[in-house]
Amino acid sequence: MSVLMEIAMFPTDVGESKSRYVAEVLKVIKDSGFEYQLTPMATIIEADNIKELTDLIPKMYEALEKMGVGRVYSVVKFDIRPGKKDRLKQKVKSVEKRLNIG
Template sequence: MAIAEVVIVPLGTGSTSLSSYVAACEDVLRKEKDIRYQLTPMGTVIEGDVHKIVDVVMRMHEVPFEKGALRVSTTLRIDDRRDKEATMEQKVISVLRKQEV
């Protein structure tokens, strides 16, 4: 199972507000099966099969163009650990357990 972070930035939109683009991209995620995701203030974290993640990100990348953006910048970071099962929550818990009290 892979964990990825994606940031999709529409450019050339004529406005500094991007929330409608974010909402439309999230619509793509909401319809997906076999993945989990978490919307954050600065991007979206996706958990699932790496091939499924890449496929859904490609479809999300097209959303701003469909809504009239002239240019789209997408950043994708993938953590694909294959020696053991990993989840978004496990990664956070691992760090918290190592913090000094």
């Protein structure tokens, strides 16, 4: 099974720039060992099951909490597909192939 989770998580009470906080959340993702892809609007993480990813969410929040933030905004989406692997890369390759760029 392949589960992709797209997540955006950042504080809303710290001013305009969020990169310092997003970097701390990204450290948690990186330390998890899961494949991930940072995008300008969110981060996409791939795991073998939903539980692995849902267990990661509180850890991401705790990293922000340790930074002293008072309010956190988060949006999470899942794409679940049994019988597949490596979709973080394969989905992009499939589209690029159809565009003759991959």
